[in-house]
Amino acid sequence: MPIIPARLLDLLSDEKKAFASLALTLADGLPQVTPIWFSWDGTHVILNTARGRVKDRVMKRGGKVALLIVDPADPYRYLQLRGRVIEESEDGAYDTICDLQLKYRGNRDYPRRPGEVRVTYKILPETIFPRQ
Amino acid sequence: MPIIPARLLDLLSDEKKAFASLALTLADGLPQVTPIWFSWDGTHVILNTARGRVKDRVMKRGGKVALLIVDPADPYRYLQLRGRVIEESEDGAYDTICDLQLKYRGNRDYPRRPGEVRVTYKILPETIFPRQ
Numbered sequence: 672m673p674i675i676p677a678r679l680l681d682l683l684s685d686e687k688k689a690f691a692s693l694a695l696t697l698a699d700g701l702p703q704v705t706p707i708w709f710s711w712d713g714t715h716v717i718l719n720t721a722r723g724r725v726k727d728r729v730m731k732r733g734g735k736v737a738l739l740i741v742d743p744a745d746p747y748r749y750l751q752l753r754g755r756v757i758e759e760s761e762d763g764a765y766d767t768i769c770d771l772q773l774k775y776r777g778n779r780d781y782p783r784r785p786g787e788v789r790v791t792y793k794i795l796p797e798t799i800f801p802r803q
Numbered sequence: 804m805p806i807i808p809a810r811l812l813d814l815l816s817d818e819k820k821a822f823a824s825l826a827l828t829l830a831d832g833l834p835q836v837t838p839i840w841f842s843w844d845g846t847h848v849i850l851n852t853a854r855g856r857v858k859d860r861v862m863k864r865g866g867k868v869a870l871l872i873v874d875p876a877d878p879y880r881y882l883q884l885r886g887r888v889i890e891e892s893e894d895g896a897y898d899t900i901c902d903l904q905l906k907y908r909g910n911r912d913y914p915r916r917p918g919e920v921r922v923t924y925k926i927l928p929e930t931i932f933p934r935q
Contacts, residue, residue, distance in 0.1 A: 690878045692824035692871050694836035702869040704826035704836055706881055737834040739824050743878070746822045749838055 672714075673799040679750050682740050683711035685774045693718065694737040695729040703729075708771040709738070716752065716794040719768045721787050722761075730756050730792055738794070753798040764789035804846075805931040811882050814872050815843035817906045825850070826869040827861040835861075840903040841870070848884065848926040851900045853919050854893075862888050862924055870926070886928040896921035 675683065682689050691709045694702060705726065710717045716738060720726045730736065734756040742748035765781070768789050772781040807815065814821050823841045826834060837858065842849045848870060852858045862868065866888040874880035900921050901911040 690873070692826075692836050692873075694824075694826035694834040694869070696828045696832055696834045700828055700832065701867050701885065702826040702828045702834055703883075703885070704824050704869045704871040705883060706871060706873060706878065735833050737826070737836045739836040739838060741822070741824075741838060743875075746838065746875070751837065753833065753835070 673796060675750065675799060676801060676803050679748065682742055682750050688775055689740050689743055692739040693726065695726065697729060708775050710771060710774060716796065717767065718792040718794060719764060719771060719789055722790055727790055731759065736794055751800040752796040754794045754796040756792050757795045758793040759790055761788060761790050764791040767791045805928060807882065807931060808933060808935050811880065814874055814882050820907055821872050821875055824871040827858065829861060840907050842903060842906060848928065849899065850924040850926065851896060851903060851921055854922055859922055863891065868926055883932040884928040885930040886926045888924050889927045890925040891922055893920060893922050896923040899923045
């Protein structure tokens with residue numbers, strides 16, 4: 672399994688609060704890129720969205736994603752990850768978005784919206800740039 | 804043609820120095836996302852790369868790109884553009900990368916590398932988010 676270069680590991684930390692740019696290939700082959708909150712469990716990138724959104728539909732369909740994570744303090748420090756969805760789950764997914772709200776907003780009060788079902792995706796990086 | 808919301812036009816300005824996240828679909832259908840310098844001529848996003856790089860090969864092949872441009876001062880202010888390559892040219896392309904070097908680095912001294920041929924791409928946005 673590829674390794675995240677030690678000098679860039681801080682980009683994945685909760686303290687850094689970096690956003691990810693998530694790139695997907697839509698059903699018609701067109702690229703899409705959206706900003707997204709993420710967390711890192713030491714092996715996987717954890718994403719969370721709501722059922723039915725474009726991100727949810729595409730990640731289920733293909734499972735291949737690319738992520739760009741840039742240091743908010745220095746645009747020349749970044750990680751590019753390519754990988755695949757190895758797990759998707761609704762179990763505990765509202766808790767996961769609250770964890771992300773804590774990372775990025777400093778509180779766990781993520782709004783509950785009527786009818787919204789959260790889903791968590793676990794991404795396994797398969798290609799990492801830079802390599803060291 | 805879609806319009807850039809006036810309240811977000813500053814993200815495209817030279818003064819803002821925002822980077823773009825450029826998403827492409829590779830030949831095998833996989834998504835890729837890379838950081839890139841850009842400029843805005845009022846209608847098109849201008850990109851510049853070197854012949855033979857992945858970006859160059861893919862932009863020639865398909866011509867469809869997605870861009871995410873985030874305010875370096877506020878990650879919740881961003882533009883998502885999807886569009887297509889309407890022009891690619893080697894004419895003046897070294898001058899264009901020097902213009903970009905001026906925008907981002909404050910000088911025009913972009914290094915000339917032996918054998919490197921620069922190419923400029925003009926992207927016409929076809930879908931813009933947010934809409935207003």
